[in-house]
Amino acid sequence: MTTDAILNRSYSLEKEQIPPTVVEQIDDAERAALTEKIKAQLKQQNAVIVAHYYTEPELQILADESGGYVSDSLDMARFGKESDAETLIVCGVKFMGETAKILSPEKRILMPDLDANCSLDLGCPTDEFSDFCDTHPDHVVVVYANTSAAVKARADWMVTSGSAVDVIKHLAAEGKKIIWAPDKYLGDYVQKETGADMLIWQGACIVHEEFKGQELETLRAHHPDAKVLVHPESPASVIEQADMVGSTTGIIKAVVEMDATKFIIATDTGIFHKIKEAAPDKILIEAPTAGKSATCISCAHCPWMAMNSLRKLLRVLETGDNKVLVDADIAQRATGSIQRLLDFTRDQASKLAGDA
Numbered sequence: 001m002t003t004d005a006i007l008n009r010s011y012s013l014e015k016e017q018i019p020p021t022v023v024e025q026i027d028d029a030e031r032a033a034l035t036e037k038i039k040a041q042l043k044q045q046n047a048v049i050v051a052h053y054y055t056e057p058e059l060q061i062l063a064d065e066s067g068g069y070v071s072d073s074l075d076m077a078r079f080g081k082e083s084d085a086e087t088l089i090v091c092g093v094k095f096m097g098e099t100a101k102i103l104s105p106e107k108r109i110l111m112p113d114l115d116a117n118c119s120l121d122l123g124c125p126t127d128e129f130s131d132f133c134d135t136h137p138d139h140v141v142v143v144y145a146n147t148s149a150a151v152k153a154r155a156d157w158m159v160t161s162g163s164a165v166d167v168i169k170h171l172a173a174e175g176k177k178i179i180w181a182p183d184k185y186l187g188d189y190v191q192k193e194t195g196a197d198m199l200i201w202q203g204a205c206i207v208h209e210e211f212k213g214q215e216l217e218t219l220r221a222h223h224p225d226a227k228v229l230v231h232p233e234s235p236a237s238v239i240e241q242a243d244m245v246g247s248t249t250g251i252i253k254a255v256v257e258m259d260a261t262k263f264i265i266a267t268d269t270g271i272f273h274k275i276k277e278a279a280p281d282k283i284l285i286e287a288p289t290a291g292k293s294a295t296c297i298s299c300a301h302c303p304w305m306a307m308n309s310l311r312k313l314l315r316v317l318e319t320g321d322n323k324v325l326v327d328a329d330i331a332q333r334a335t336g337s338i339q340r341l342l343d344f345t346r347d348q349a350s351k352l353a354g355d356a
C-alpha cells in the first residue's frame, strides 16, 4: 500500500468487531466470598493484582486491599517490575499483560480474560505497520503504549499519553521526522502541540472517539462553573474545549489540585472510582457520548476492560490458566522502545528535581 493509501485509510474498528460492554453482576454475598477466596490464593501463590483505572471498582478495591496496585498502563508495568511477587495478575487489556511480561520476564503473568483487547492494538496490524515503516527509513518510529508487543518491537520509542508531547518535542528539536501510531486523535493533538513533522496512523480508541464536541458545548452551557478535563485520545472538537488535557493519572491529579468543585470528564467512567476516593467532595459529570450525533457503542466504558471480573480472576488463580507469553525475540526488541521511554522520563524527573 502507498503512504497516501495508508494515511487516508481508517483503522477504526467496524461495529461488528466490538464486543458489547458486559459488566459482571454479582450480589454482595458472592462478592464477599469471592474476595476472601482470591485474597487467600494471592497469599498462597505470592501473587499481586495490578489493575488499570478503567476496570470495575470492586477489582480496584481488591487490588488496593491486597497489596496490589491500581494505575495507568506504564505505572502498572513499573510496579510489576519492582514487586517481589512471583505472579502478577494483570487486570486490564492484552497489551498491558504483554508489557508486564516484557519488563518482568521471570514472573508469571496471568490475566482474567485473554480476549480483553483494545481497538488501538487491533487497528495496528504488525505486518502492515512494519511495511509502512520500511518505506520510510528516514523516520523515527514512535508508538503509543496501546499496541502489541510485535508493534513495539518494530518501534524506536514507546510513549504514553502523559509522555507523548515531551518525547515528540525532544525528537523534533533534534530535527527528526516521525512515524506515529496508532491513535490519530492523540497524534493530531501531539502534532499541534509540538509542530513536529509526523506521519500519523489512523487508528482510534472506541471509547474516547465517542465523546461529542457539540453536545459537550451544550453541557458546558448548563454547568458554566465546571472545568473540562479531557483525555487526548478524544476528537479535536472535544479537546478544543478542555481546561486541561491529560493522561488518566493527570486527570485524577487535576481534580484534586484544581480550584473548582465541578468537573466534566471525558475519559472512561472506570476512572471515577479513584477520583472519588482522592477527592470525595468534588462533583463529577460524564462528558456526553449521547445526543444528536450519538453513536454510543461503548457509552464511555471500555468493553474489553469490562471483561475483567472477580469470578474470572479467581478462576485463573485456581487453574493457572491465561498465562501471558511473549516471544523472546519480540520481547527483547520491544524492551528497547519501552526502556527508551523509562530512561527519558527518569532523566526528565531528575532534571526537574535539579531545577527545584
Ligand code: SF4
Pocket (backbone or CB within 6 Å): 054, 093, 117, 118, 119, 120, 146, 205, 206, 207, 208, 268, 302, 303, 304, 305
Ligand atoms: S479504553 Fe480505548 S484505549 Fe483503553 S483499552 Fe479500551 S479501547 Fe483501548
